[in-house]
Amino acid sequence: MLRKLGRGSRAVIGRLVRAPRKGSVVVIEFSDGMHEYVTTPVKRVLRLAGREVFYIETVNSRYRLEVRSQDLAMDGTMGAG
Numbered sequence: 506m507l508r509k510l511g512r513g514s515r516a517v518i519g520r521l522v523r524a525p526r527k528g529s530v531v532v533i534e535f536s537d538g539m540h541e542y543v544t545t546p547v548k549r550v551l552r553l554a555g556r557e558v559f560y561i562e563t564v565n566s567r568y569r570l571e572v573r574s575q576d577l578a579m580d581g582t583m584g585a586g
Contacts, residue, residue, distance in 0.1 A: 506571045508569050510566075510568060510569060511567075518533075525559055527547050528546055530563075531547065531568070544568065546563060548562045
């Protein structure tokens with residue numbers, strides 16, 4: 506689940522396609538397989554220790570990303586950017 510931080514934001518729920526990594530975009534694919542949510546390029550990634558919760562700062566927004574299932578596992582390389 507990806508949620509933009511701030512007032513009136515709603516959650517984006519789907520399959521994480523790309524790991525949050527500095528310089529790349531975060532892509533969430535919706536269950537219909539035809540649509541996706543794409544962020545602007547990532548500036549920073551912060552992961553909460555021992556949890557699958559990430560705070561992501563992009564060029565123009567901030568997000569909280571919660572990975573709820575291991576089958577959504579990203580390619581392993583997480584770190585602060």
